Amino acid sequence: MTSVPTNEESSLSQEIERRRTFAIISHPDAGKTTLTEKLLLYGGAIHLAGSIKARKAARYATSDWMEIERQRGISVTSSALAFEFENHTLNILDTPGHKDFSEDTFRTLEAVDSVVMLLDGAKGIEPQTLKLFEVARMRSLPILTFINKVDREGVDPFNLLSDIERTLDISALPFDWPIGSGNRFRGLWDLGRQEVHLYESVDHGGAKAVDRRLLANDPAVEPILAELPDREGFMDEIALLSHEESSFDRKKFLSGRMTPVFFGSALNNFGVELFLRAFLDMAPPPRAYHSDKGPIAPDHPAFSGFVFKIQANMDPQHRDRFAFIRVCSGRFQREMCVTNATTGKTLRLSKTIQFLGQKRERVEEAWPGDIIGLHDPGVFRIGDTLCEKGVFHFEGIPSFSPELFGRVVLEDPLKRKHLKKGLDQLSEEGAIQVFQLDPHGERDMIVGAVGALQLEVLKFRLEHEYNVKARLEPVGYDRARWMTGNAEQIQAISGTLDTLLVYDRELKPVALFRNEWALRYVVEKYPKVAFHGTSPRAFHEEKE
Numbered sequence: 001m002t003s004v005p006t007n008e009e010s011s012l013s014q015e016i017e018r019r020r021t022f023a024i025i026s027h028p029d030a031g032k033t034t035l036t037e038k039l040l041l042y043g044g045a046i047h048l049a050g051s052i053k054a055r056k057a058a059r060y061a062t063s064d065w066m067e068i069e070r071q072r073g074i075s076v077t078s079s080a081l082a083f084e085f086e087n088h089t090l091n092i093l094d095t096p097g098h099k100d101f102s103e104d105t106f107r108t109l110e111a112v113d114s115v116v117m118l119l120d121g122a123k124g125i126e127p128q129t130l131k132l133f134e135v136a137r138m139r140s141l142p143i144l145t146f147i148n149k150v151d152r153e154g155v156d157p158f159n160l161l162s163d164i165e166r167t168l169d170i171s172a173l174p175f176d177w178p179i180g181s182g183n184r185f186r187g188l189w190d191l192g193r194q195e196v197h198l199y200e201s202v203d204h205g206g207a208k209a210v211d212r213r214l215l216a217n218d219p220a221v222e223p224i225l226a227e228l229p230d231r232e233g234f235m236d237e238i239a240l241l242s243h244e245e246s247s248f249d250r251k252k253f254l255s256g257r258m259t260p261v262f263f264g265s266a267l268n269n270f271g272v273e274l275f276l277r278a279f280l281d282m283a284p285p286p287r288a289y290h291s292d293k294g295p296i297a298p299d300h301p302a303f304s305g306f307v308f309k310i311q312a313n314m315d316p317q318h319r320d321r322f323a324f325i326r327v328c329s330g331r332f333q334r335e336m337c338v339t340n341a342t343t344g345k346t347l348r349l350s351k352t353i354q355f356l357g358q359k360r361e362r363v364e365e366a367w368p369g370d371i372i373g374l375h376d377p378g379v380f381r382i383g384d385t386l387c388e389k390g391v392f393h394f395e396g397i398p399s400f401s402p403e404l405f406g407r408v409v410l411e412d413p414l415k416r417k418h419l420k421k422g423l424d425q426l427s428e429e430g431a432i433q434v435f436q437l438d439p440h441g442e443r444d445m446i447v448g449a450v451g452a453l454q455l456e457v458l459k460f461r462l463e464h465e466y467n468v469k470a471r472l473e474p475v476g477y478d479r480a481r482w483m484t485g486n487a488e489q490i491q492a493i494s495g496t497l498d499t500l501l502v503y504d505r506e507l508k509p510v511a512l513f514r515n516e517w518a519l520r521y522v523v524e525k526y527p528k529v530a531f532h533g534t535s536p537r538a539f540h541e542e543k544e
């Protein structure tokens with residue numbers, strides 16, 4: 001007898017099916033804010049173009065962001081935005097770029113099911129895109145590519161495709177193709193549907209979609225093609241690319257080895273809808289997560305989730321802290337009781353929030369793929385697993401190799417205990433990484449961060465929250481590798497030039513290197529040691 005799903009089971013599977021949780025990865029200025037804003041417009045989540053820009057400016061004025069954020073008008077931590085489009089719920093997780101690039105940016109990618117790689121058409125792959133791409137690749141996340149600013153001069157679509165393929169070692173398959181570029185940009189050719197979307201530049205901020213859609217063989221298309229400098233050549237390209245478009249390999253896409261490519265102009269809201277619809281079609285719904293009890297599928301009936309981000313001091317008056325949870329399975333309901341698998345403690349989840357920019361809303365219910373913020377009186381750590389029934393642990397969130405290191409020097413040596421407490425708590429929160437020179441932690445501490453701002457935030461918070469004045473002295477290292485394997489060889493590394501042996505919070509051995517050359521030398525010299533760019537996970541180890 002086949003069992004009939006209960007109402008609860010079928011609503012769980014429907015909610016999973018309609019969710020898409022993703023992040024946009026890009027280099028600063030590629031147009032992430034503009035694209036996010038346009039996507040939100042489709043969902044009706046905001047009604048005016050410019051709201052996100054307004055949010056950028058409003059940061060100065062809002063009281064509940066850290067002072068350092070207000071002083072500088074930047075966001076130290078990232079947030080998640082939810083919107084509805086055509087019976088789908090989309091969750092966009094913000095990956096801050098600019099100077100606020102930090103480990104949070106990397107950790108966000110642990111909580112998504114797919115990634116949109118956004119490129120500036122005139123620039124191609126830029127350094128920050130590459131860094132984030134590597135993390136997405138490590139997690140085998142599916143990647144869709146949006147090439148922005150086709151309305152600008154200097155966009156060569158073939159060069160861009162080969163740049164993606166060469167630099168990232170991924171197959172790039174276009175789904176639409178620009179007709180002309182810069183001043184002569186006339187629209188997009190949808191290679192699958194054989195439709196032409198005609199472009200008009202807009203002066204209303206792109207609040208509405210503007211493209212006129214025609215079948216490729218519509219007589220109105222001909223005069224546009226006739227204007228092209230090489231009509232024949234263009235039609236040959238279309239014939240070739242249309243043929244290739246059918247070679248889309250979903251399996252390769254889902255494992256991050258093939259990326260569908262779309263062109264457009266976020267500013268002019270052109271090509272965005274075409275992309276959004278394709279995204280809903282292609283991007284996968286919430287995935288299963290690995291745990292020590294095997295994979296936990298999203299339709300596992302009991303609620304589970306993990307903490308991927310802790311945001312502290314949003315309100316300095318109240319020392320507020322929020323833990324952000326990615327829902328992995330089951331249905332979340334406010335006031336439910338769960339076990340924090342890491343501490344073994346039972347908690348009632350009452351103070352819940354969801355963010356739309358600065359606006360907070362209480363969350364009564366959430367489903368796999370959703371992000372909820374929980375008020376955290378200091379009980380959560382990055383990577384904690386929350387379970388409604390049974391106890392299991394999701395694979396830990398790894399630490400990523402910092403690129404900036406500093407030795408912490410106390411201005412008042414009597415404050416050593418305060419300093420230790422501050423560093424412990426801030427590293428638990430994932431704000432920085434702390435390394436010690438000996439396993440007993442008797443000697444100096446070295447702190448590491450992915451972005452410069454993290455170190456500034458550290459000094460600021462030590463002073464304001466822990467009453468400790470400290471300096472950070474440069475130490476000259478610029479990369480870290482976690483080590484596993486032969487213990488004798490690991491110890492021997494301490495005597496190597498331009499290399500420093502330290503220990504992380506869990507006392508795992510880590511080597512710091514002054515440069516790429518020192519790293520290569522050590523890797524060759526100590527073959528019995530495996531070097532990892534991220535801290536080895538609890539259950540899977542990534543080898544370099």
Ligand code: G4P
Binds near residue numbers: 027028030035097
């Ligand atoms: P980011 O979040 O990735 O850093 O980029 P953001 O959206 O802030 O965009 C960076 C700049 O690129 C902005 O110009 C934005 O208007 C422009 N831009 C975004 N999409 C397109 C596009 O499709 N075509 C063209 N031509 N420009 C685009 P800005 O001058 O720095 O800011 P603003 O004064 O326009 O706000």
